[in-house]
Amino acid sequence: MTGWLDRVFPRPLPSARQRPEEMVYAIEDRPPLPVVVGMGVQHALLALIFALYAAIAAQGIGLDERQIVAYVNATVLVMGCGTLLQALSSRFGAGLLLVTIPGAGRLPIQIALTLHYGLAATMGATIVSGLLAVAMARVIPRLRSVFPPEVIGVVLVMMGITLITGGVSRSVGFTQGTYELSVPAMLAAGATVACMVGTAIWGSPALRRVAMVAGAVVGTAVTALTGNMPAGNPLDMPWMAVPVLGLDLPLPEFHPVPILVLALAQFITIMDQFGSTLSMDRMTDARWRRADMAMVARSVTGLGLIHVLFGLTGTLPGGSASANIGLAHATGVAARRVGVAAGLTLMLAAFFPPLAGLLVMTPAPVVGGILLYTAAYMITAGMDLVMSRMMNPRRNFTVGLAVVIGTSVMLVPQLTREAPDWLQVIVQSGLTMGALAAVALNALFRIGVRKTVRHTLDPAREAQEAAEAMEYSGKLWGVRPDTVLRAGHAVGEALEALRESGVEGPVELSVSFDEFNLVGTLSYQGVALRFGTAETPDMAAMLDAGDDDDIDAAMRRLSSLLIVKLADRVRSAQKGAVAELRLSFAH
Template identity: 30%
Template sequence: MRPPNLIYALDDRPSPSIGTLLGLQHVSIVAIAFVFPVLLVRETGGTTLEASFMVSMSMLAGAVGVVVQALKRGPLGSGYLCPQVCGPSFLTASLLAAHAGGLPLVLGMTMFAGAFEALLSRVLHKLRFLFPAEVTGVIVSMVGITVIAVAGKNFLGFERGGNAIDPSSLTVAMITLLTMIGLNVWSKGNLKLFCILVGMLVGYGAAMTVGLLPVDELTQTLSQPIVWNPFAHHPGWSFDIALTGPFAVAVLCSMLKSVGDLTTCQRINKTNWVRPDMENIRKGVLGDATGCFAAGVFGGMAQSTSSANIGLSIATKATSRTLSLFIGGILALLAFCPKLAAIFAVMPAPVVGATLFFALSFMIVAGVQIMTSRMLDARKTFVIGLSIIAGLLVDVLPEAFTAVPPILQPVFSSSLSACTITAVLLNLIFRIGIKHSVRITISKNDPIGEIITQFMDKQGAAWGARPEIIARASTAVMEYLEALREAYDPNPATVQVSFDELHLKIQILHQGTPLPIPEQRPTPETLLESEKGMTLMGAWMCARLTDNITSTTFNGQAVVKMHWEH
């Protein structure tokens, strides 16, 4: 069902002019991550030409990734608008490769990373237990939290003022952010759609006014060639089996983040979303692997799904998969036109910070919504809390992890990777001791409502079930037991509950025959005149609260089975 709050939903087709402008907004977010390949080349003493080559090839790989990800049919792609960026999860492993064998080794290991992720995607549907809502939700939120440090330094102007706030940078950043927020909250139509693009243009103007975008930088930008052939500068490929470990860990971290990103795409595009569609995510991860592999082939940095771009889609309420064609087309054009690409390269730091703050606000909240879509008990609280603490510990005390073995460095290279691995491991540990089938016996004088509510709430939280399903199930069981008590001199009844993430099943066992389930609601006359009127009403309400209910008698014992899709 089409979400009513979207301006351009998944299957909508915006006009070419609207699509181009929305595509430019997404490309402006993607461009922020081009700092990673530049940093990678600089760290190894590379030339400006090598940096330009790697940025251009990263653009081309991103173009392939966003188009493939939006494919609706076939084995590749989730069918959602989910652009790719140079993956921060791969930075540490890529630096190890660059120091060991230069750019050729980085590209060869990037191809390995794409192939390994493609292999993992084939078995992803069998690993659903690794991705409950609390794990995917905490990863999605942590993506935003991880970038706060980088965004904050740009927002406050630390590059200009050292560790002190630069007033000019802060002013430009505030003007940019307030423009974006104002247009998003209080405007309508195209101004709301293009709130980031307009805000960035205002930010560029403000930066020029206060001297944060010098004229000589713009002149240097315009001096770039209009067209070039980056493939002529390709350095080739090499491979080192010793680096497969660090890159495998980086792939795992990146893939789990992609699972969270694709889950968010499902949630914002489906009004009745209840759980991750693992088959769709499996295809999406394979599409993500395709973009990563393409980066290795072309000569770019490893690619990963972009949480910030999904946040942009939420903010602008435009999730049309058609936009992937515009984004891919713009990125491909920029890959061969350095004069145009350089416009994004000179983006003022405070504009970068403001844009990130705006987009990541939506991403952090999206993660919280995923986490709270399920009931939480002490186990899940520890999974969420300890994972966030482990992630932030890497940022707060980075010196504590400097001596870890090289194979584990990708895990502790960022708060996101540390949080992700911690969440997965804690989820596996805390699954120990959770029974998937439990039972309780209700005696003659027991308070039905109190006992059933406490029992179901406790189990629902342990299983991470949806609150509304547990509420319906609790009420259905209470209605049946209350009606049973009205109808007969009750013997003890046993309630057996089982859960497997996709289904909630309840069996009620008691002596005698099961209550008759009326197909229609009892009439007022039946309620007033029949001794069994209230019993029939309770049984009818019980049936209305379930997705399916059946009853049989076996060896003199009634067996009532209730079922809910989860």
């Protein structure tokens, strides 16, 4: 049984992360208990703000006041379960600080399906979409070439751009059907952003840990001073309630059309989860090199399981919150133990309706300021990810055209008005269209790219030609610059070692790349060189002795050691009269 489980849901492997300088506590760090609790509460409070989407969904499907309270509480309970699952290092979660919130993009779908087909059909379709995510997670580790850094970078950029509309609208005082600028709203949003940015840039580590709270408090204070606090009294709600029990839930039903619609919508959520996971992974590892597809698979597995729970409770499904990633960036605290604390806090808050009600009443300009801060971080994180690889025209147009396509459906909504109703959920989402375009363009532009490039080196300038060949290949395949530089030095040292050993005649360099390794193979007429693991020679003693033969031998050993250090794997082979030296560089 365990063997089958390990094959289908692999256990997380130990990771060798290095904490970035700007990060106070990285993923596996153990912050002091007060920091864990304090930051966990902050993340829970930020997530509770977005429980407003659940209240809107409940109103949209026609629930009464009592049922709306129960609906929001049930949503908060599932949010806590999802946050806890993602924070735990297990085969069913990413082991990252990823906070679950209801999805704003799911609001119109949830309301429309429930009104047309009934809550039972929406519940069944949500359960199926969750199981679909679990199934898709099984193939994600094999899709690394489909999701290179430039594709994920586009997803992050589009995630940031999609936050701008909601952030700006709230920040300037736009409401449903009203588009008049509000000076008090702009003051409150500006104060929120300024406080968060100032704290993140100039604040001490202790102050950075309360950046979001400080920004929210300052923004709320400005809102109160201008007399624009939201109406309502959360104290009118019952002090305690058991989540879910207040809902009159039917048994799930399974109808083809709702299942198809939510299956398409699930792709949006999976891509969002993909980008959130890699953003947090990259932010917390100074030695980040490549997408950890196994981690992404566990993250999507957790997403799918939580969507099953959203379906069973009939609540509004969602994914990991970008705003909470922005909070982790602002505070420099990303320890997964904070995620555990946030999940437990949310689960506890679900039993106290006034708490959720109070947070739902957070002034809209304050929420807008938080969204704008997060949008800025997500966009720059995406750009940084795109530029982590060497660029060429193929990669430039993959990124540029994907962003153009994604933003075009946002800036020119008339483009999608004629699309069928069932397709609207896809074509109206800038994030989805940008992500789909990036994946499709990446696949298209890879056509005609050779997997192996061969060069016959001119003996008069072979080291320079080898370095140029490596740089050309790196741009062709999008290899990281540091890997290309390391490979160029190693191949140059290898060529010098070959000549020192007596090899004559031309040497052929073959370069290949498979997303995991950059490989340079030198083929020549002669005897294969063998590289041992000898200790570094004492050059000072050699020079003092003055024996030229000993010095030459020591230099050869140094060259061999340098090649072994630069390359991740070195292998020599003899094929008749032709010898090969294969240098592999992990990517």
